[in-house]
Structure formats: structure tokens, C-alpha cells
Amino acid sequence: MKPAWSVILLTTLIGAAQGLFLVVFVLDVFKSTPREFILYGCGMSLLLLGCGLLASFFHLGRPERAWRAVSQWRTSWLSREVIVLPAFTAGVFLYGLSGSKAAGAVAALLCLALFACTGMVYACLKFLQEWRSPFTLVNFFLLGTASGITLSVPLAALFHPQLAGPLALGAFALGALAWLARIASLVRNARLRPKSTTASAIGVAHPRIVQKAQGFMGGSYNTREFFHGRPDLLVRAVRWSFLLLLFPLPGWLLGWGGGSLASFVAAFVLQFTGLLAERWYFFAEAKHPQNLYYQAMS
Amino acid sequence: MTTKQLALVIDLNVCVGCHACVTSCKEWNDGGSAGPLSDVNPYGKDPTGTFFNRVQTFEVGEFPKTETVHFPKSCLHCEEPPCVPVCPTGASYKRAEDGIVLVDYDKCIGCGYCAWACPYGARELDPTEKVMKKCTLCVDRITDELLPPGDRQPACVMACPTNARLFGDVHDPESVVSKAIRERGGYALMPEWETKPANMYLPRRKTEAKT
Numbered sequence: 001m002k003p004a005w006s007v008i009l010l011t012t013l014i015g016a017a018q019g020l021f022l023v024v025f026v027l028d029v030f031k032s033t034p035r036e037f038i039l040y041g042c043g044m045s046l047l048l049l050g051c052g053l054l055a056s057f058f059h060l061g062r063p064e065r066a067w068r069a070v071s072q073w074r075t076s077w078l079s080r081e082v083i084v085l086p087a088f089t090a091g092v093f094l095y096g097l098s099g100s101k102a103a104g105a106v107a108a109l110l111c112l113a114l115f116a117c118t119g120m121v122y123a124c125l126k127f128l129q130e131w132r133s134p135f136t137l138v139n140f141f142l143l144g145t146a147s148g149i150t151l152s153v154p155l156a157a158l159f160h161p162q163l164a165g166p167l168a169l170g171a172f173a174l175g176a177l178a179w180l181a182r183i184a185s186l187v188r189n190a191r192l193r194p195k196s197t198t199a200s201a202i203g204v205a206h207p208r209i210v211q212k213a214q215g216f217m218g219g220s221y222n223t224r225e226f227f228h229g230r231p232d233l234l235v236r237a238v239r240w241s242f243l244l245l246l247f248p249l250p251g252w253l254l255g256w257g258g259g260s261l262a263s264f265v266a267a268f269v270l271q272f273t274g275l276l277a278e279r280w281y282f283f284a285e286a287k288h289p290q291n292l293y294y295q296a297m298s
Numbered sequence: 299m300t301t302k303q304l305a306l307v308i309d310l311n312v313c314v315g316c317h318a319c320v321t322s323c324k325e326w327n328d329g330g331s332a333g334p335l336s337d338v339n340p341y342g343k344d345p346t347g348t349f350f351n352r353v354q355t356f357e358v359g360e361f362p363k364t365e366t367v368h369f370p371k372s373c374l375h376c377e378e379p380p381c382v383p384v385c386p387t388g389a390s391y392k393r394a395e396d397g398i399v400l401v402d403y404d405k406c407i408g409c410g411y412c413a414w415a416c417p418y419g420a421r422e423l424d425p426t427e428k429v430m431k432k433c434t435l436c437v438d439r440i441t442d443e444l445l446p447p448g449d450r451q452p453a454c455v456m457a458c459p460t461n462a463r464l465f466g467d468v469h470d471p472e473s474v475v476s477k478a479i480r481e482r483g484g485y486a487l488m489p490e491w492e493t494k495p496a497n498m499y500l501p502r503r504k505t506e507a508k509t
Contacts, residue, residue, distance in 0.1 A: 001414070059409060059410075060407050060408055060409055061406075061407065061408020061409070061410075061423060061427075061428030061429060062406065062407045062408045062428050062429060063407070065387070065405070065406075065407045066407055068386075068387035068388075068389075068405055068407060069386035069387050069407060069409070070386075071386070071387055071388050072383075072385060072386050072387060072388050075382075075383035075384070076383060076384050076385060076386045076411075077384070078384065078386040078409070078411050079386035079387075082386055121411075124384070125380075125384075125414060125415055126380075126491065127380075127417045127491050128414070195490045195491075196417065196488050196490060196491075198356070200487070200488050200489070200490060201487060201488060202356055202367065202369050202487070202499075203485045203486070203487055203499055203501070204356070204358055204367060204501075204502075206358045206359060208358070208359060208360055209356050209357070209358050210356065210357045211354065211355070211356050211357075212355045212356060212357050212366075213354060213355040214352070214354050215317070215320065215352035215353050215354045215355075215371075216349070216352065218344060218345040218346045218347070219344070219346045220346060220347070220348075220349065220422060221348070221413070221421075221422035221423050221425075222419045222422065225410065225413060225423070226419070288414070288417075288419075289417040289418075289488065289491075290416070290417060290418060290419030291419075293354060293371060293418070293419055294419065
């Protein structure tokens with residue numbers, strides 16, 4: 001698939017926003033947490049949610065009709081996501097404003113629902129075998145919460161310094177877990193065998209079938225939307241860079257960076273850059289069966 | 299299951315790969331209810347455009363024992379269309395009365411999700427209209443009672459010089475398409491995804507040369 005920056009930004013930004021909110025809310029429930037930390041945490045979460053929502057509009061051909069997307073919640077995970085995202089945003093806003101734990105609990109439930117919706121948008125497409133896996137849901141959840149807790153560390157360093165240490169430890173542990181789960185999904189996807197072949201695509205039972213013409217020479221939506229068109233070397237470089245950026249580098253900064261605010265900020269910036277690369281690879285790695293029909297120009 | 303299911307049956311044994319179905323489809327659907335089917339840079343260096351129907355060519359076997367298969371491909375109007383339930387706006391739908399899978403261009407937001415959900419690559423986003431387009435089985439033609447009954451067929455079927463394209467109701471066991479599927483071993487594309495395509499293909503047949 002061709003990675004779309006609008007969707008890459010949407011999923012990474014709202015994932016971090018969701019993770020940050022969860023950290024703030026969980027701390028609020030189990031520990032006495034200063035009001036500023038909750039306020040700034042929710043504010044930062046809302047900022048990320050707003051940016052994510054804005055990015056998503058660039059994915060639409062007809063953004064002025066986006067409101068119509070709330071109608072098919074009975075069947076479409078995308079429609080459900082479109083409903084839950086603003087509901088969760090409103091929940092974070094109310095919780096940040098009122099400090100009410102009941103509002104926080106509702107927002108937390110919506111947060112988990114949003115993780116499920118975002119993951120299922122991809123995991124429900126059964127012939128995209130790379131996405132059709134519980135790993136898609138697990139990775140969206142773990143990478144979102146890991147980036148959220150990493151972002152909470154510099155916030156804590158500013159507004160609640162005694163929490164910065166424990167949160168850095170939490171970010172280290174969650175980052176490691178998310179990293180391992182992502183590696184596990186890479187291993188799983190490397191072992192996939194495509195269910196569709198050129199033989200099943202055109203219904204001719206023969207081991208050797210070669211496309212000679214796809215019917216046109218100028219390209220089409222099919223050749224633009226479903227192929228990333230990047231050399232193998234670049235795709236592999238993206239994979240290695242996100243494996244380094246998601247956890248080893250930020251983990252090192254969190255644990256051995258001297259505990260300064262700058263090192264905590266750098267840890268988040270590195271991890272988020274890794275997350276962008278990870279999401280790019282998530283799309284590039286997925287092979288759509290329609291590509292079997294578009295193997296040769298002429 | 300709908301009571302009626304209109305569909306095409308494509309005979310790969312006689313398709314000669316002339317692209318007449320492609321051009322007649324483009325001509326008919328560039329106007330009417332589905333139009334325009336936008337082209338970008340049609341006479342320039344990198345032309346590209348929106349099409350409902352394509353004819354592709356595959357080579358089967360190893361030289362010198364090869365066979366050329368011309369393969370027309372358009373929306374298969376699946377009985378279980380995976381593109382329909384994923385649509386967030388309800389723009390994508392399957393008509394109850396005749397099983398045609400259609401897009402309501404006024405409701406489509408151009409998110410492209412239905413195209414991701416189609417394993418056959420049957421949907422194309424129109425680059426200027428910014429909405430999803432796909433084969434309608436010439437719905438504005440086959441239902442037009444002002445046309446003589448013989449002309450109420452999809453443009454591709456009317457244009458095919460070898461009669462490789464048959465059109466009819468695959469749920470009616472006596473229809474020309476049902477008989478062809480039954481008698482000539484009609485098959486579905488990518489059966490592994492259980493989309494139950496309504497359009498079927500008839501396989502090539504071995505014909506011995508008379509000496």
C-alpha cells in the first residue's frame with residue numbers, strides 16, 4: 001500500500017494523545033496529582049487530538065461532507081472511529097476542565113474504544129494479511145500508550161518533578177514492551193504466504209503465468225494507491241530506523257540521559273519520529289491482492 | 299441473497315483483447331449518471347484516467363508452449379461485497395432489486411476505504427470529482443425504457459465483436475448467463491476471499507486443429 005501522510009499523522013498523533021491522557025488519568029486515580037499536571041496533560045492531549053483530526057481531513061476527497069461518515073456505525077469501523085474520536089476529545093476536555101473522576105472514567109472508556117476502532121479499521125480487511133492480525137490492535141495500543149507515557153515524562157519534569165523518575169521508568173518498560181510486540185509482528189508478517197496468486201486472480205490453473213499488459217500505459221488509481229514505489233533498500237532502511245528510534249535510543253535517554261528536561265524531550269522527539277517511520281512501514285509492508293492485476297505496463 | 303442478481307459472464311475462450319468494451323464503456327459512462335469519468339492530461343506526456351473496465355493480457359506457460367489470455371476486468375458485483383459494509387457514509391451500496399453494487403456520488407467523501415476493501419481493484423477514485431467510481435453495469439442504460447429492449451444492455455456487451463460478454467440474471471436458472479455458467483464451467487475470481495462474485499468467467503477450451 002502507499003503510505004498516506006494524513007493517516008500516518010492521524011494514527012500516531014491520536015495514539016500519543018490517548019496514551020498521555022491514560023497516564024494522567026491513572027495517576028489521578030491512584031495518587032494525589034497536582035492540578036497543573038492534569039491540566040497541562042489534558043491540554044497537550046487535546047492539542048495532539050486536534051492536530052490528528054486536522055490531518056485526517058487531508059485524506060478525504062470531499063472533506064466538506066465528512067459529517068456523513070457518522071452514519072454507518074452498524075457496519076463500518078471507520079464510521080465508529082469517526083464517532084468515538086470527537087467523543088473522546090470532548091471527554092478529555094470535560095475531564096481537564098472539571099477534574100471530575102467520573103468524566104475521566106468515561107473518557108478512559110472512550111479512549112480504549114478509540115484504540116479498538118483505529119486498529120480494527122485495518123485489522124478488519126481480511127485480504128490485507130499483514131494487517132489482519134491481533135498484532136495490529138496490540139501495536140496500536142502499545143505504541144500509542146508508550147509514546148503517551150514518554151511525553152508525560154517532560155511534562156512531569158516541569159509540573160510534578162517527583163513523578164518524573166517513576167514515569168521515566170514506566171516509559172522505559174512500556175517502550176520495551178511495545179518494541180518487542182512490534183518485532184513479533186514483523187516476524188509474523190515475514191512468514192506470511194499470500195493467499196492470492198496470479199492463478200487465482202485470473203482463474204487459470206498454471207504455475208507459470210506472467211502479465212504482459214495491464215491494459216494501459218499511463219498509470220491509474222490502482223497503480224498509484226496500492227504501490228509505494230520505493231526501492232527495497234529504502235523500505236529496509238525505514239524498518240531498521242524505526243526499530244532503533246522506537247525504543248533503544250529513547251530508552252537510553254530515559255535511563256541514562258542524566259534526567260534533564262532536554263533529555264526527556266529528546267526521548268519523545270526520537271520516539272515519535274520512530275513512530276512516523278513505523279506507521280509508514282506499516283502501510284508499505286501491506287501487499288494488496290489487487291496488485292496481482294498490475295504487474296506489468298505493457 | 300437478492301431475488302435478482304444482474305451480472306456479466308465473460309468468455310475468455312473468445313475474447314481477442316480488442317479493448318472495444320473498454321472504449322465503449324468509457325464513452326457511455328463519461329456522460330450520463332456516472333459521468334464524467336475524468337482524465338488528467340489525456341493528450342500530454344503522462345496521461346491518466348478513470349475507467350470502469352480494463353482488458354489485461356497474461357501469458358500462460360513457458361515458451362514455446364505458451365497461451366495468451368486476454369482478461370477483461372471490471373467490478374464483479376459480489377453477492378457479499380466487502381466494499382459495502384466498510385463505507386462510513388453509506389454511499390457504497392448493493393441495490394436490493396437487482397444486486398448491482400453502486401456508489402451514491404453525492405454521499406461519497408472520497409476516503410478511498412472501499413477501494414482498500416476490494417481485492418480486485420475494481421474501484422477508482424476520480425481525480426477531479428474526488429469521489430469513488432466503479433462499474434454500474436450501465437444502470438442508466440439497462441433500465442431505460444425509452445431504448446428498444448435489445449439495446450437495454452451494458453455498453454461493453456453491445457460493443458463486443460466476438461460476443462465474449464454475456465449479460466443477465468444469474469439467479470434465474472434459465473437465463474443465458476446461468477446456462478453458460480452451468481454448461482461451460484463458469485468460475486469466480488479469487489474464491490479464497492469468499493466475496494461470491496456475481497460476474498463469472500468462462501475458461502478457455504482446447505480446440506484441436508483439423509488436418
